[in-house]
Amino acid sequence: xxxxxxxxxxxxxxxxxxxxxxxxxxxxxxxxxxxxxxxxxxxxxxxxxxxxxxxxxxxxxxxxxxxxxxxxxxxxxxxxxxxxxxxxxxxxxxxxxxxxxxxxxxxxxxxxxxxxxxxxxxxxxxxxxxxxxxxxxxxxxxxxxxxxxxxxxxxxxxxxxxxxxxxxxxxxxxxxxxxxxxxxxxxxxxxxxxxxxxxxxxxxxxxxxxxxxxxxxxxxxxxxxxxxxxxxxxxxxxxxxxxxxxxxxxxxxxxxxxxxxxxxxxxxxxxxxxxxxxxxxxxxxxxxxxxxxxxxxxxxxxxxxxxxxxxxxxxxxxxxxxxxxxxxxxxxxxxxxxxxxxxxxxxxxxxxxxxxxxxxxxxxxxxxxxxxxxxxxxxxxxxxxxxxxxxxxxxxxxxxxxxxxxxxxxxxxxxxxxxxxxxxxxxxxxxxxxxxxxxxxxxxxxxxxxxxxxxxxxxxxxxxxxxxxxxxxxxxxxxxxxxxxxxxxxxxxxxxxxxxxxxxxxxxxxxxxxxxxxxxxxxxxxxxxxxxxxxxxxxxxxxxxxxxxxxxxxxxxxxxxxxxxxxxxxxxxxxxxxxxxxxxxxxxxxxxxxxxxxxxxxxxxxxxxxxxxxxxxxxxxxxxxxxxxxxxxxxxxxxxxxxxx
Numbered sequence: 001x002x003x004x005x006x007x008x009x010x011x012x013x014x015x016x017x018x019x020x021x022x023x024x025x026x027x028x029x030x031x032x033x034x035x036x037x038x039x040x041x042x043x044x045x046x047x048x049x050x051x052x053x054x055x056x057x058x059x060x061x062x063x064x065x066x067x068x069x070x071x072x073x074x075x076x077x078x079x080x081x082x083x084x085x086x087x088x089x090x091x092x093x094x095x096x097x098x099x100x101x102x103x104x105x106x107x108x109x110x111x112x113x114x115x116x117x118x119x120x121x122x123x124x125x126x127x128x129x130x131x132x133x134x135x136x137x138x139x140x141x142x143x144x145x146x147x148x149x150x151x152x153x154x155x156x157x158x159x160x161x162x163x164x165x166x167x168x169x170x171x172x173x174x175x176x177x178x179x180x181x182x183x184x185x186x187x188x189x190x191x192x193x194x195x196x197x198x199x200x201x202x203x204x205x206x207x208x209x210x211x212x213x214x215x216x217x218x219x220x221x222x223x224x225x226x227x228x229x230x231x232x233x234x235x236x237x238x239x240x241x242x243x244x245x246x247x248x249x250x251x252x253x254x255x256x257x258x259x260x261x262x263x264x265x266x267x268x269x270x271x272x273x274x275x276x277x278x279x280x281x282x283x284x285x286x287x288x289x290x291x292x293x294x295x296x297x298x299x300x301x302x303x304x305x306x307x308x309x310x311x312x313x314x315x316x317x318x319x320x321x322x323x324x325x326x327x328x329x330x331x332x333x334x335x336x337x338x339x340x341x342x343x344x345x346x347x348x349x350x351x352x353x354x355x356x357x358x359x360x361x362x363x364x365x366x367x368x369x370x371x372x373x374x375x376x377x378x379x380x381x382x383x384x385x386x387x388x389x390x391x392x393x394x395x396x397x398x399x400x401x402x403x404x405x406x407x408x409x410x411x412x413x414x415x416x417x418x419x420x421x422x423x424x425x426x427x428x429x430x431x432x433x434x435x436x437x438x439x440x441x442x443x444x445x446x447x448x449x450x451x452x453x454x455x456x457x458x459x460x461x462x463x464x465x466x467x468x469x470x471x472x473x474x475x476x477x478x479x480x481x482x483x484x485x486x487x488x489x490x491x492x493x494x495x496x497x498x499x500x501x502x503x504x505x506x507x508x509x510x511x512x513x514x515x516x517x518x519x520x521x522x523x524x525x526x527x528x529x530x531x532x533x534x535x536x537x538x539x540x541x542x543x544x545x546x547x548x549x550x551x552x553x554x555x556x557x558x559x560x561x562x563x564x565x566x567x568x569x570x571x572x573x574x575x576x577x578x579x580x581x582x583x584x585x586x587x588x589x590x591x592x593x594x595x596x597x598x599x600x601x602x603x604x605x606x607x608x609x610x611x612x613x614x615x616x617x618x619x620x621x622x623x624x625x626x627x628x629x630x631x632x633x634x635x636x637x638x639x640x641x642x643x644x645x
């Protein structure tokens with residue numbers, strides 16, 4: 001989509017270029033009609049003084065006059081031979097319109113007829129010309145029989161850039177060209193008004209800093225209207241030298257707005273805050289240069305702006321390269337990034353023409369105005385698309401946040417429910433266990449009753465263990481776990497935990513301390529005894545459950561301030577593809593090809609969380625086809641705090 005917008009904009013600029021090139025071509029003073037040039041640095045030379053100059057003091061020129069910002073007055077002298085005007089009248093158009101003083105002297109060639117003087121220029125007032133048009137136009141009738149053409153002298157002086165492009169037209173060709181250009185500029189300014197209004201409305205609606213910067217560039221259109229002479233042509237002379245000052249003001253404002261737009265489009269505020277501040281300082285300095293107009297150093301301000309433009313342009317290229325290398329700019333944003341750079345580059349070329357550093361070309365000079373329209377529309381469309389994408393991403397993030405909040409609430413409610421149910425189970429389970437113990441006090445009438453008692457006891461113990469795990473899980477995941485720590489005997493806790501495990505006649509528990517059978521020794525830890533007992537019983541229960549028969553070895557060692565409880569079984573090991581998930585909640589693991597055993601999948605998860613709450617850990621230390629070894633690693637130092645997890 002962005003590529004199509006970019007292609008459409010470039011196609012529009014190309015059509016405008018072709019249309020400009022295809023207009024009927026007049027004679028141009030310089031390329032078609034050479035002229036003699038003299039620079040009057042004082043600006044006080046009269047016509048008589050100029051005519052008295054020797055030919056050696058005059059410079060022969062064949063290019064359009066372009067001398068940049070200077071206080072000098074320039075005199076041009078050339079002739080229109082009879083063969084150029086004998087068939088039809090010629091109309092001479094003098095442009096541009098922002099020249100302060102423009103004087104035309106003319107007389108028939110080959111006689112002593114007095115010079116006819118006529119005035120133009122935007123500081124002079126209404127031009128003393130022959131046609132009501134936005135540019136000054138003077139008509140030259142076919143010469144008489146005794147005349148050999150026309151001799152013409154032009155004097156030009158301006159506080160703006162001194163550029164003069166006199167062109168001679170056949171009347172019919174001029175009227176056709178004037179009708180075409182008037183229609184074109186009507187369309188252009190209509191599109192300018194539309195794009196400016198659209199940019200302003202979008203800026204207000206979306207409240208986007210980038211769109212505000214784009215809408216500020218609309219001030220350039222007012223400058224283009226002044227350069228093209230439409231301000232005085234439409235409003236007349238009722239506003240005095242309005243067009244003159246608008247040209248200067250909008251020319252200086254252009255750089256401030258373009259700098260600002262480039263900074264916002266590149267998103268330098270986020271990506272490169274330091275460069276953003278530099279660009280905004282440059283934009284502010286360009287605004288301050290407005291004072292150069294009434295203070296009389298407009299030429300200095302324009303030269304300073306070129307220096308600023310070169311510095312900012314170089315820094316912008318460096319910033320673009322850096323942002324791409326850091327992957328802060330997506331390839332889809334390439335068009336948005338490049339277009340302001342193209343605008344600055346074309347504007348810089350225009351300034352170099354105005355300064356006289358490169359040859360003046362009316363076609364290239366005008367293309368900046370066309371490029372301005374195309375680039376502004378494309379940047380606006382692309383930025384709106386980018387804002388739309390960003391807002392869609394924000395909406396998706398908000399949706400994900402809402403879903404996460406709902407999931408957290410559901411998880412919290414689930415924990416609350418499990419804790420409530422588990423707590424309610426404890427009382428009836430205690431009643432069942434107590435009743436069963438009372439039944440065991442009386443000798444059973446037959447062996448079948450004893451087996452049923454054992455089955456009831458195992459079921460009650462299993463349900464009690466599941467209830468303890470559920471309560472422990474609720475405490476561990478509530479975010480406000482409080483450890484009731486006190487000195488506990490680790491050896492005693494292991495024996496107590498083993499008593500909670502359903503151990504068959506084919507299993508045997510071997511408890512050792514530093515590899516030697518544990519007798520009456522003690523290993524004291526500062527821990528929450530109830531939670532530690534649950535953790536140990538969970539791992540011991542797994543060892544019994546996943547071992548058909550054999551020994552379950554429990555060895556307690558202390559090294560470097562860490563007490564390790566190693567629990568090794570003689571099962572068939574854990575499948576490799578399940579090792580990474582054995583400590584996940586609600587996951588049950590087994591050996592490859594084995595069936596899953598009974599259980600809720602909370603045992604290892606709860607055991608590890610309890611170890612972590614004690615600043616320790618539970619790890620799978622060994623996993624072979626001959627069995628597994630799980631290790632509790634707990635700090636031997638006494639805990640001095642009530643842990644909050």
